[in-house]
Amino acid sequence: MTKRIIVLGGGAGGTMAANRLARQLGDEIKAKKAEVVLISNTDQHIYQPGFMYIALGEKEPEHFIRRENSIVHRNVVLITDRIEKIDVKKKVLKSRQNHYPYDYLVISTGSRPDFNSLPGLAEGASNFYTLDGAIKLRDQLANIEKGRILITVDVPHKCPVAPLELVLMLDEYFRKRGIRDKIELKYTYPINRLHSLEPVSRWAEPEFEKRHILSETFFNLEKVDPKEKVAITMDGEEHPYDILISVPAHTGAQVIIDSGLGDEDGFIPTDRHTLKMENSDCVYVIGDATNLPISKAGSTAHYETETVVPNLMNRIKGRPETAVYDGKVACFLENSLHDASMIAFDYKNPPKPAAASEFIHWFKAVYNELYWLNARGIL
Numbered sequence: 001m002t003k004r005i006i007v008l009g010g011g012a013g014g015t016m017a018a019n020r021l022a023r024q025l026g027d028e029i030k031a032k033k034a035e036v037v038l039i040s041n042t043d044q045h046i047y048q049p050g051f052m053y054i055a056l057g058e059k060e061p062e063h064f065i066r067r068e069n070s071i072v073h074r075n076v077v078l079i080t081d082r083i084e085k086i087d088v089k090k091k092v093l094k095s096r097q098n099h100y101p102y103d104y105l106v107i108s109t110g111s112r113p114d115f116n117s118l119p120g121l122a123e124g125a126s127n128f129y130t131l132d133g134a135i136k137l138r139d140q141l142a143n144i145e146k147g148r149i150l151i152t153v154d155v156p157h158k159c160p161v162a163p164l165e166l167v168l169m170l171d172e173y174f175r176k177r178g179i180r181d182k183i184e185l186k187y188t189y190p191i192n193r194l195h196s197l198e199p200v201s202r203w204a205e206p207e208f209e210k211r212h213i214l215s216e217t218f219f220n221l222e223k224v225d226p227k228e229k230v231a232i233t234m235d236g237e238e239h240p241y242d243i244l245i246s247v248p249a250h251t252g253a254q255v256i257i258d259s260g261l262g263d264e265d266g267f268i269p270t271d272r273h274t275l276k277m278e279n280s281d282c283v284y285v286i287g288d289a290t291n292l293p294i295s296k297a298g299s300t301a302h303y304e305t306e307t308v309v310p311n312l313m314n315r316i317k318g319r320p321e322t323a324v325y326d327g328k329v330a331c332f333l334e335n336s337l338h339d340a341s342m343i344a345f346d347y348k349n350p351p352k353p354a355a356a357s358e359f360i361h362w363f364k365a366v367y368n369e370l371y372w373l374n375a376r377g378i379l
């Protein structure tokens with residue numbers, strides 16, 4: 001009988017997982033022993049790290065968008081549908097019109113910034129965490145000649161280093177335009193340092209000092225007054241701004257919340273080594289959708305497929321699951337528009353940011369193009 005693996009979510013993790021499964025299970029798919037189905041609610045695939053380059057006017061939005069069917073392996077059955085309910089007891093996914101039974105399920109439904117988490121945020125704040133937000137921010141940045149740019153961050157959010165990268169890149173963006181001395185750049189963070197990863201915080205401090213980037217820690221936004229252009233913290237402090245760039249707290253996908261599978265933020269309790277959903281043997285979770293205390297990043301999703309894909313392949317072939325996820329994450333850290341650092345870490349080894357160099361920046365630029373091979377499961 002054909003064993004059906006459904007991968008839910010056609011973003012970074014889901015596309016990589018489905019393509020890798022299709023490549024590894026070629027013979028089984030041909031012999032109708034296995035079927036790999038990828039279900040996503042959009043027929044577009046957007047490379048989200050591109051949003052930063054869009055906001056800074058470095059690249060056009062189209063550069064980071066492909067049609068999902070152009071990057072999916074021919075052995076994958078691709079379905080565009082919005083799943084409304086995951087019924088793990090009956091092993092079926094339900095959309096408004098269809099039911100999709102599965103033998104094994106890989107959930108990769110991602111995370112999303114919640115712009116309604118604070119009063120005034122949706123109206124008052126700009127962002128670079130959505131395609132529309134990045135395009136609007138690009139135009140705002142291009143039009144500002146002087147003033148104050150305030151960056152606020154709430155946790156959890158995907159790509160934990162992105163807000164730091166943005167402010168460091170903005171510093172050079174305004175230098176290049178010859179107006180850096182007329183722009184006040186202020187970065188804020190909710191805990192007692194610049195970043196939750198202490199080594200990253202230590203790495204950033206001297207850069208901020210050298211480049212006159214202002215910062216404030218223990219900065220917890222409570223509300224925004226869009227009319228007066230003021231950000232108000234939980235301590236009642238008022239911070240006027242000309243452009244407010246906010247990274248709000250993220251939640252899991254609506255379908256996870258509606259299916260009762262998530263914690264209070266909509267993230268799925270997941271075993272840190274097997275990546276199976278807690279109390280389930282047939283449901284795996286990868287990428288931003290997990291509740292694991294590691295960075296929500298595309299690289300995390302990639303490394304997680306290196307555990308889930310061989311384990312599923314072994315199960316289809318009647319062998320034991322042997323792959324174990326060690327918490328591996330790797331992130332580039334843009335330091336300006338021309339140099340970058342990088343970090344790699346796992347459950348046991350903390351990150352050690354590499355000295356920033358032009359080489360790493362170009363490595364990142366090359367990866368931005370190679371991503372499509374990675375999504376295809378080729379890299």
Ligand SMILES: Cc1cc2nc3c(=O)[nH]c(=O)nc-3n(C[C@H](O)[C@H](O)[C@H](O)COP(=O)(O)OP(=O)(O)OC[C@H]3O[C@@H](n4cnc5c(N)ncnc54)[C@H](O)[C@@H]3O)c2cc1C
Pocket residue numbers: 008009010011012013014039040041042047048049050051052081082083084108109110111128129130158159162253254255286287288289296297298299300301330331332
């Ligand atoms: C500005 C920015 C910069 C970033 N920079 C980096 C970086 O430098 N390096 C890095 O590693 N990561 C980076 N990331 C993070 C990275 O993009 C995400 O962590 C990654 O995309 C997570 O993959 P995922 O598969 O978990 O979720 P996603 O890629 O978000 O995919 C989720 C998919 O699920 C689909 N979906 C959701 N609900 C349903 C439903 N009900 N039915 C059907 N389909 C559904 C969505 O449409 C989407 O296609 C960055 C992100 C941003 C925003």
